[in-house]
Amino acid sequence: MSRIEYSAEIAELLGKVRRRPTAGWPWRPGERVPAGLPVKQSWGWLFAPDGRVLTLVNPRDGIVSLPGGSLEPEDGGDPGSALAREAAEEAQASIGTPYYLGYLYDRVGSANNGHECARVRMAAVLRAVGPSAPDPASGRHYRRLLVAPGLAVELLGWGAPGLRQARAAVATAVRWLGVPAAANEEIEELPVAGCEVFPGADATPTGASAVRPAGD
Template identity: 40%
Template structure:
């Protein structure tokens, strides 16, 4: 940053061009420059010149809210066809977090504070969609974490008489079809940053400057497979057929193995036979009790076990990650039964004498073999 002064930088060298005497005290001000004299070279600038050299940008703040099923709150407005996250422009002298709270209150009638930032995005001046007469200079947009809203909080939403015409909770993969492309990229990047739990992501036009494994693999770009039903602990009863069998396979640090399809970004628990394990036992199963009695009676079975190692990756179509159980649930669509399943998973971790893992960005494992 250049130093600021109202005068030219003084020339403190001796008359013969030698270095200044640093031992002599500086007791006098430099003489003002006379008309016609050259101002000293260097990085000195007047406050006026420095102020004129700075880029002018707009500032805005939005809030990312999800429902208990992991869907994202978007709102319809009366001035454009695509949907938006709640939020808007930061007023002069207003903090971005204060603007986020004000906008949610004005647009949805819900009071709250949103101190946790998920992302800060730089939107370039040449972004399509802004009318030339607007002279859009570019924008810094803050994305704050609105958390997961309960059904009661969602029911408390009160829309204003104009501007906001409705709200909708959208599957993350549907955001590109509902929103402006840059807005959708930003929302998905912010959602991945929330799942990562590693702090605020820096974005440029909605794209992370330092992509994580979830970003690189495009997680949540396709719809999650719904696995709804009631959670039942223990083995699957003999009269029920197993539709699919997945494993909560624990690494020594308490995280679990997760597979990501490279082509789609879809997240899956692995088969219990995907890796060498020890101490395996049936954890429970998901069963759709609302199906007709004469319909198929199949279930989604779960096994818990401790990983003892990983063989070389057998299928290059899948990336292998280690994630916390909470991250696995947030990348899945299991409904409220997922809460019960998560409780069973942590009980299994305790039974296997493994630590509670700290939330960090999911780690992609190498394709080579791993042993613990």
């Protein structure tokens, strides 16, 4: 087994990681959201060329997340547009065209005023990140790490269901995005000043649906 490489600064950050309790939402891989079930959130597995994915760490509370969030009126009901917007706001990231992976069924409806809803998961290339800045919606200033998908699951605290989700994301990324099945294991923090990550990848369309089903 190869040794995971990371800096002393990253070690200090990871020592503060705190995991949220798992919600237990059933994962529906590859299934379309049923008619009548509202999509309230969209989150993304954003891949670098070496198979690592972007994770966000809030240094104040140690919570780790994938980029994403709630659909807003300007997204026009499109989870791909919501992901592109949230990635830009939270991580100052530009992404390629998102591929639909499936959804989590939130029977309690904590994101929908107590009514059942869907939380979509997608995969896309991470094209670049701009200079680090606070999320304008929340004021959170995230640290941006590239990590292997399996380690992302561990940091997120998602357990076996999260691992199944990560495997679906990797399978889609290998097939459609050209990344390797075995990701680089190094933990790397992206520069505060920003950088290119996956140059040459297709940009997310503007004013059109960004959803491209993984099985098509």
